[in-house]
Amino acid sequence: MVLSEYTYVFAIGTIFALLDAYNNGANDVANAWATSVSSRSITYRQAMIFGTIFEMVGAITVGARTAETIKNGIIPATAFKGDAGVQMLAFTCALAGASMWVMWCTRHSAHVSSTYSLVSSIAGVGVATVGASQVQWGWNNGKGLGAIFAGLGMAPVGAAAFGAIIFSLIKFTVHVRKNPVKWSIYTAPLFFLIAATVCTLSIVYKGSPKLGLNKKPASFVAAVVMGTGTGVAALSALFFVPYVYCKVINRDHTLKWYHFAQGPLLFNRPIPTDGQVVVPNYAVVQDDDVPSTGTHSPSLSDSDEPKNAPRDAITSVDSEKSATHENEAQQFTYQEMVKQGEEKFHAKLRTRRGPLGWGMRTLHNNPMGAGEIYEKKNMVILMKRIPATIVVGLLYGLHYDIHAAQSGIHGTPEGVRMERVYGAAKKYPNEVEFSYSFIQVLTACTASFAHGANDIGNSVGPWAVIYGAWNTGKAVPKNASVDVWQLAVLSLTISLGLITYGYNIMKVMGNKITYHSPSRGSSMEMGAAITVLIFSQYSLPVSTSMCITGATVGVGLCNGTFKAVNFQRVGLLVFSWIMTIPVAGTIGGVLMGLILNAPHFKS
Template sequence: MVLSDYTYVFVIGTFFAMLDAYNNGANDVANAWATSVSSRSISYRQAMVFGTIFEMLGAITVGARTADTIKNGIIPNSAFKGDANVQMLAFTCALAGASTWVMWCTRHSAHVSSTYSLISSVAGVGVATVGASKVQWGWNNGKGLGAIFAGLGMAPAISGGFAATIFMLIKVIVHMRKNSVPWAIYTAPFFFLIAGTICTLSIVYKGSPNLGLNKKPSWYVASVTMGTGAGVCLLSALFFVPFVYAKVIQKDHSVKWYHFLQGPLLFKRPAPAEADRANVPNYAVVQEDDQPEIETRSPSFSDSDDNNTKGADAIVSADSEKGAVVTETKQLTYKELVAQGEERFHARLRAKRGPLGWAMRLLHENPMAAGEIYEWHNMKILCKRIPAMIVVGALYGLHYDIHAAQTGIAGTPEGARMQRVYAAAEKYPNEVEHTYSFVQILTACTASFAHGANDIGNSVGPWAVIYSAWHTGNAAASKAPVPVWQLAVLSATISLGLITYGYNIMKVMGNKITYHSPSRGCSMEMGAAITVLLFSQYSLPVSTSMCITGATVGVGLCNGTFKAVNFQRVGLLMLSWVMTIPVAGTIGGVLMGIILNAPHFKS
């Protein structure tokens, strides 16, 4: 039986489920990859590719096949009284409230947890449906709102402690050595062992509910995880160490990535005589824009703004005694400096070949004219702009300069603040950092796999309930089956959000909090993974994004001074976390209350 009269509710619920998944990719997944991109272990485009592959792989292959209809025990299942219509409406309003809040935050580069947003919205819907007395406000075996508040405070702090411990281990073993490069190379298998073990545990306990690996005996789990870690350690000793030895110590510029297959034979590979430095990337974070200045007029300013700016550029003061006229040049405001930096970036994009370059040039050459949008000349211009706007929306994120955006605009208060933060962080040789970039890629890919397998339930769970209620005509049971096609659709939507809009979160995470490098980045990711594993053992809700933020602060404090962390940015993040619960809950609850109690007429 299909509830044909309520098909519109199913359609609306599907839209908000996809919007919630899109926001999950643009916010949570982007934040998870921001550490690797900030550390320059991987380029922005490579992060998009790896993120898409491992998110979809985790979601489709080992993602949850059942969805808890009471969503972490916040709304009692009896609240719906077997009414499929109310159940569909409840989860549609919950998705609408969560996705609206997360999208607003993403648009304003404020990172929030999509998991906490959805849970809070469900709580608001529960209040509107059955009243505040029936909502689980307490601990409720780690699934109530009390556990949510506890995780909000504990997870970042514990994650920061684990990440700081791992980084201090690297610092003592490698960074504090007089000749740190050989120490970094020859101890790399040990850190691959740690990373491999942690990553395997992440898949076992967080990323494989369908495989049931977490139900196996303790000896089995220990054997699998330690065996996998030992295998990664052995492979790194056989193939990674010789490869990095030839590239870094012997400074062999002719070594290609596929030469790692030669293994120990690379120890005997003769280095070129003219080699003077290792061919490794520069991992330093810089403030200045190394691109040449481009004379352009920003289309973001109207003619009236130009006239006002010109009038304000000169301040004329009459001297009563001498009658002299003094002209003072006005300093550019922060917004004007940001607009100039953005326009320089857009000018470089317009100079590119390909669809994005064409679209950027078309938009630049065809600005909207004076008057309202419904004016005939503006409607003709809009018809030209719409195809270009679609192309820009799809491709702009792939070409965004994350590193330039993260470091702040030079000459602004933010730029000065970030310079002070970077100055307080010790810099390590690029040859040493290059070794840990490989470890960080391993941890980032595994974290993305586990995130796709576990967090896909945030969006697909309510959608599966809505679909089941609509398709069968009955309120979904405590466990509703999730078809594979729903996992595939929403995992693709998550990847789309990461690719097209993830830059809005990446540009404010990472280097906007503290100085990043590969050795710091891999410590942050491993510390966050350990925390998620610890909380999962006690069935406590925890946000991976909050953990990685706490780990970032913990590693930043390892520089030995509070000046190495931008606590202004951290404070804004914490404010957005706290505001998520009341705001998302209010949006979802108000929507549910209005629709559920709206007057309706029968013919």
Template sequence: MVFGTVFEMLGAITVGARTADTIKNGIIPNSAFRGDAGVQMLAFTCALAAASSWVMWCTKHSAHVSSTYSLISAVAGVGVATVGASQVQWGWNDGKGLGAIFAGLGMAPVISAGFAATIFMLIKFMVHMRKNPVPWAVYSSPFWFLIAGTICTLSIVYKGSPNLGLNKKPDWYVASVTMGTGAGVALLSAIFFVPFVHSRIVKRDHTVKWYMFVLGPLLFKRPAPDHADRAAVPNYAVVQDDEHSSVESIRSHTDPKPDDVLPISTSTQDTRENEKRLVNTEASQRSYKELEAAGEERLHAALRKKKGPIGWAMRTLHENPMGPGQIYELHNMKILAKRIPAMLVCGALYGLHYDIHAAQTGTEGTPEGARMARVYAHADKYPNEVEHTYSFVQVLTACTASFAHGANDIGNSVGPWAVIYSAWSTGNAAASKASVPVWQLAVLSAVISLGLITYGYNIMKVMGNKITYHSPSRGCSMEMGAAITVLVFSQFSLPVSTSMCITGATVGVGLCNGTFKAVNFQRVGLLLLSWIATIPIAGTLGGVLMGLFLNAPHFSS
């Protein structure tokens, strides 16, 4: 989360002004407001209110909709209500009109899928298909650090923020800085990262701590422990084989057969088998909401055992339920005095501690759980040692994706805000043509990160669990493919949906398993439906809000 926040702000400040300018000036021409700063302020305020309301409702229901297209549609709807449909830039408009923006609705997911699939297939041929893939994963990792470092630097230097003047640098400067930075990152990874991972995975040295990476090549000479039968790496299986969540338990809960319940036997073993099957049959008859609530309660029980603020808050809420009667009863007011601080702590920290993979336990015994079990069964599983190597690479690719997200999505909020602030501070609608100040980019990127930390888990559990099988090598391919697509579109000042890009990349990598059955196309179809519905719904909300406020009874001056 810390790295994500830093790179989100970096992408917003260095590149984000380009897409912000498209949203604030490219859809509704400034001349349409005829110098009326008040109407212009109201228009973009209604657009923000409509788009944010729709996105928040969808997020609550785990619908991964595009905030980019929500705002663009709301701005278009506001424009129709304010100055008429003829004044809205429906066409290409030099790459800044609605025609150019909505062209990305079809192009971005496909392009992102192509990039991500290409990257993953390269990893698959270089590493996963080898007889001994672990050394190949370790020694090829600097290449991916080179790619990620180069992409980040290129997006900053080449056509970066006008406020930094980087877009005026000569080609030789762009090429040398970009390649130099990428090569430097790759060299540092070869010196410090490769020996560290080699010791932990190839040598299976359990005694190597994270801070020992500073020893660099000296770790190659470090003797390996005598009894190291396997590397001490986490289990990266999406569905963990424990008492609450496993593919087999999902299958048995979701597909009971009439002959599953056997006659009661006199033997102890048969009796136990009977009991297990009776429990499975009973579980399959529970409603979806009951199963989901049971899974959520297991998650909450785990959080209550934690130390620190989140554990205290969850225990406080659990031990102090509201009593009978209305909220204004004296005993309930005393309980509220304890609950409110705990609720605030939970609101701030719950998303940080939410385990999206453990959340799958809420789907046990449901058709969705069985469907995902079938999807996961068609995906190849790779050694945890290999995936552990790519988990480090994924940190950098996630930072790159955060950078790309900040570079693109900051325009969603800062474009209208820049218009509102300029019109308010100057009283002149024409002032909105000025460049976006850096401080506005920084403030709003911080607010985006706050939303990610506090409420983003609703989308994470969909993207991480319900489309295809995930692993670090797949994840870094998805993030890199989406990041490249977003940055390419940003360079042409086109706001493109990061939601659509990462979804397209996820599907592209899922199809690399060689079968359509490795992708949950039902969930993809629901996402596509929500994307299409976003355009009329957000546009209508924005237009209706603007029409109500603009035509409300008022006193003449």
């Protein structure tokens, strides 16, 4: 039997479940991929593709375990006393409270955890529905609020430790050597071994209930994990090492990417007489950055210094640049400078061909006129603006310049702060970082898989309860299963949020905390992935964003000075995490209390 009278509750709950998943992608997933994009190991568009694939694989194969914790670990199913309508309404209000809070924060580029937003909202709803005594405040075998919020302190610290250990291994194995380029090439199989082991561990050790991998004996798990890691390391030694050796050591600029298939035969490849190293520039700030928000910082780039110029002359030029920026800062406010930068970026987008250029030109050439919206002229303009707004909303994020937005605005306290942070970080040669850019792609996919497995439970758990109650007409029991199609739909929604709205979080994360590079970024992602996997193994929906933030701070401190970390940004993040608990809980609880206790008439 279907509760047809509650179909509207199911519809509203579905909308908020999709909105919560969208916010998850725009907030938490964007934070996870900000490390790879900030390190320039992968482009924004490539991150979207890999993110979509691995988010879905992680969610569909191993995502159901944490979903059950969200569903039944905070409010026991018995507390609803079999009332399906109240249960549906409770989880609908919980999704609404979390969605409202995260959407507001994302719009204002304030990063919060969607995991803790939903957990707090469910707790607030529980208080309003069944009373504070029925909410699982304690540990509750690892499923209560006490266990979940314990991750607020443990997860960032653990991720910081793992990230720092991995980067210290890279630093003392490669970076401090006399010939770090060769060391980075010859030790690459070791770090491929570590990354591949973590990736395999994500699949086998966590295990999908449908595959039954988590029920295999420890010897089987160890054999599969180490066998896969060793196999990837062996393949990297056969194909990756010769390829990078020819490209970097032999300076073979004629080498194509598909030549890697020749393996060891590349060592016999003739060395070009006019050889040159052709590797990407991994510097955070570069001359070709588009000043999307007025944040381009040319003086931070090494390429700004004239070659063979006297040191005094360079210092004089830098002083003049600094004085010029200070004067500009005095003439314009912070908001005005941001607005000017955005307008320059939008002007460039309007010159593009394709749908985005058309949409930007349409919006620019058709501003709303004077009078109310129902004026005939404004109605005509609105009809033109609606399709253009949709196109721009879908494509704008794919063209946003994350690096320019991260470096800070010149002449403002933020710009000075970021210059100080970047200046305190040791810069390593591009030839060395080149090797780790490949490893970071693997670690980024691992982190995305772990996120899909862990954070899909935030949205699918409450939605599964709402759907189950609506579909059966009964309150959902504790052991209710989650359908695969639900995991697939919400994982796609998460990816949509990352693609279309994730730039709001990316522009304030990554390089806003500390200086990024491929060797640093791969360490951060592996540290965060290991932490998420450990917590998820015990069915704790730990925040992925907290893990990657903790790992970022841990790796930043490996520079040997506190100045290499922007602790103001870290403090704002911690403050937003703490405020999430009362704000999201209050919104969810108030909504539930108002609706549940509103006057109604019996039929």
